[in-house]
Amino acid sequence: MIVVSSTELTHPPIDEPGVPFHPNCQLLCPPTPEPRSPSLPVDSQAWWQQLLQASQDGVWDWDWQRGQIFCSSRWKTMLGYGESELADTVDTWYEQIHPEDRERIERSLLAHCQRQTPSFQCEYRARCKDGSYKWVLDRGQGIWDETGKTLRLLGMRTDISAYKAVEDQLRHHAYYDPLTQLPNRSFFLEQLDEALARNRQHCRGFSVFLLDIDRFKVVNESLGHRVGDRLLAQIGQQLHRCLHPEDFLARFGGDEFAILLESSREISDALATAEFLLAILNQAFPLHGQSFAFAFSASIGIVPIYDPRAQQNYLSAGEAIRDAETAMYSAKRQGKGRYAIFTHTMRLDAIAQLELEAELQQLSATSLRLHYQPIICSHTGKVTGAEALVRWQHPERGLLSPGQFLAIAEETGLIASLGGLGVAPGLPTDAAVVCPGHCSPRHDFERQSIGTTIGPA
Template identity: 40%
Template sequence: MWSRQKISDSAASSSGPPTTEARQYGSIKPAFAMVAILIGGVFFTWWTVQNTDREMRQDRLAHARLATMAINVERVKALSGTEADLESDDYLRLKEQFAAVRAADPKCRFVYLMGRNEDGSVFFFADSEPAGSEDESPAGQIYEEISDEYLNAFDTVTALVEGPVTDRWGTWVSALVPLVDPDNGELIAMLGTDVDAGNWNQAVAAKAALPAGLFALAGVIAFFYIRLRHSDALIREHQVALNLERDQYQSLVGNIPGATYRCAADDDWTIFFISNQIEQITGYPASDFINNAVRTYESIIHREDAEAVSRSVAEATAAERPYEIEYRICHRNGGTHWVYEKGRCVIDPHGGPECLDGFILDVTERKLAEEHLALAATTDKLTGLPNRTLFLDRLDRRLKQSKRDCSKFAVLFFDFDRFKVVNDSLGHEVGDALLCNIARIFERELRESDTVARFGGDEFVVLLGSLTNDVDAEAKAKRLLEVFADPHSINGHHIVSTASIGLVTNAHAYSSGADMIRDADVAMYRAKANGKGQVATFDFDMRRDAVDRQELEADMRDAISNDQFLLLFQPIIDLSTGQTNGFESLVRWGHPERGMIGPEVFIPIAEETGLIIELGRWVARNAARQIGEWNQGRSDGEHLFVNINLSKRELLDSRICESLVQYRREFALEPQDLRLEITETTIADLRSDLLPMLHKLRDQGFSISMDDFGTGLSSLGALHNYPIDCLKIDKSFILRLDTDRSLLAVVSAITSMTQSLGIPVVAEGIESKETVVALQSIGCRWGQGFFFAEPLPESHVEAYLLDENDHQQTNAA
């Protein structure tokens, strides 16, 4: 025994891991080689980059010198370098030569000729860009970004390659070559050619990539060589570490947060060993449990959990598999704690159970957190009401119960009107307080058998748990409508937020609560469509309409990008002359399967989904582009205008004003060329929340028309309160002028009072000559309608304007 131990110790000594000094010495040479390779690679890569850059600069100078040979010096000498050259033949020919030079050199972006004034400023003779283009530098334009290197090239009459340099055109590498008078050798101008710096840097990097990659590969190889040299030493060090871990095991057991144990695999679970942590978990010392000296561990298990724990351990032991259980124990301080236990049965050599090994961990804090999370997962944080998850659970249970006892119940889906307006105008704090007020009213008005939940935003859903008949549900819904019609008093604001309610009962054969909520939601949208503040009871026609609406919504998301929308223009006529002064732009949807769809169908969908923002920008930009093209082509110099319709949703977009100004600038429109139409109901509903946006639009020069006047609740006396420049009388008045002459007095009063306020009037829906005469008799000057022209596609408008012009010339003759 002794000799074996001696040999073992000797072997360990001879084959043990090398010392730290030996390992460091063995790694010096390969490390030095790797560093040398990397330094050499960096230097060689730097040299390649510098050499490549130098060669490319020489190449650019050669191209620039070749370009000077193609220039007619006499033509340059004939130029003055001022705006007077712009129309000269020499200037235009020179630009053509520069364009040819740029076209012959694929790397070249700009070619230009610059001269120097007596005051030392540098100006352009000409460049290669098309006349009038954004990038052109016309004759006489001063080059403000001139560098000292450029000025020195002028002074010394030397060639120069400079860059990269950034100016208002971009970042460039520029080659500058003097153009000298062959007669006297004096400097006439400097010819410059510019190359994009991005392409320049890419070309330099491409030539440096190969050497850099080779040296990087050499560095990687050297790295792995060093790592292999260390591997043997690391393996021996790991063996030493394993031995240390074995020695430390017992001490680590005493430091883990749970208690480890070994006990008998019998009915008494006689404990052989249990670590001292058991006292932190139970309040009792480990000595109480060892050999069941004072008490058995089973005696402190909660009586409601004891049987389940015994069964779980017995089943796992019989199946020779580990067991995991969570249960409650009675702590020494009288409280109840949750513990997690995991263990396994150790099998003896004869195949029978020898003992149980495991550990016990206090999980009381986790269980409390889980209970809190479970409550949070089923409760709306803001209002404290049940959320969608809990409501669906209760609804599914009620649905199953009703199938057993044939009882009646109903679901009400609430959407509160004007909630978004409250949020946007008064702030989210007031909006949140409004939602909490609504929740408390629900709790006050509903019975214990009912459930109300907040689904998100301003949507609440009510389960009327017990009904005698379907009439009870509708009566309860109407009662709640009356309650919510009363104003809320919040932070000094009196807020009225009526509700739209969708109602569905279990009279239909529903298989799930989710289906009932879906149909109640559908009915709610029908209630909103009926005028808000309404109750709508679900029927299957609503579901078909909802499916059809969803299909249209899905199609509409791709309609703009697929160019399916069509812009039409209806002329607005001066009734005194019959001349067209402008147009109203109208949008139609050319659906690939359903054909032409009117705005009354797709505009509500666009507003609800937010697609109205994208669609509105498309309409505004295309209308601005079209009116710009028409006005450019008019020989009489008189500008036409175009009206675009804005919805309330668009006015809520803070970027609407900037977008309209951008379109006007993009297509070089005068302020009066692009005008806005907003319906009477929208303007009247704006009150104070969006009036600043209307004033902002007017401050930017946009004329605002109140559209469809007479369909809302505005009075003539209140017109001065709104920032409007024109009033358009709704066609429902104009269409009946021929049959109901009493309306003429109404329209006459509107026209007279509006014009007295300095607001012009446009009559919509004119369809007969008699209507035109009647309107002329009361002083209404403007009108539009099918009598003059139907809405026209842009391709027909020019022909319409030509016909109108020919007709007027014929009448004048």
């Protein structure tokens, strides 16, 4: 920071003889009167001109009071202009700034002139002669008089377009899915957090979709992952074409896609969009090299977020995605190819199911009961056998029917171990026939396991 009296300020523009401008533009001060090095030219102005020409940075000198600005040759050639093609005016400099960056630069300049920051530094896009934009970095230092009035700003411009290109490439790798070229999970969660913040501040509602392609693993298992990947890319493109530009689509992982539906302002709009997406996915997806096309169903979990004062007042993206996933699995249990809107009851059911799964893993043989239902011959009226019906004697919930726990056992892979636990202890020694009937939709508690268990009895 430099403060001088108005009578002491004698620094002219850089292209005029006088006090030299330091090429790093971090500090401007009169040189200490020392003996001149014999290696320096006698003409200091020529020395500084040579230094400016050798530098890859452009230099500017802004007379704040007069509204005049001097820009070096490099400042202009950096943007593709000749020496005389750009006027040395503040308006010319301002016109070269990208419209989206102007307000930010104005704030930064004003803060420095009011001595709120030690220096001026700002990255922005400057318009080139061919109409394209190039990223540049401006750094500068102000000079004030003894009353605090801004007299001058002196600085330099650096071309950072190559650095920005690398930065953009790294950002693309970090935030985009390489298969579908859609935003990935990390990018989606950031956008969702921002949308939640906007909703809390401006009550701007939206919906969150979590869409899972039903039975997509069949494609991978039968035709291979290469075909599956090509189909996922097609599905992503089709979904993107069907959405409003205001909406945000991401590949969330595997065969799951997440949608931030900001174009819908009411739940009815969101439901109409969900129905449209399900219909689109149910159309045939032709694939080059295959003699047939693919049609898919999907399950969509929907979390409507329209009133920040509602019971479901989400504070983070993770909370909203958690409930969208809960709703999605609820849609799958209802038969797939449909959507489900999240309710608080779904969360309670999910917690109860998780607790039940943990209890199933600790289940002992004494907790299962076999109830027998006789099988009667319609011609003779005699009992020809019995159907074994398994029940779980839960210590807190009482006697649970198969419908309350066998589906969970199937999903978690515990179904085979339940067969071994439940059949042998309950077999009567004098039973003529025992028919494993209502035990499980998965091969009746794995028939091989049951056969092995029944044999010794």
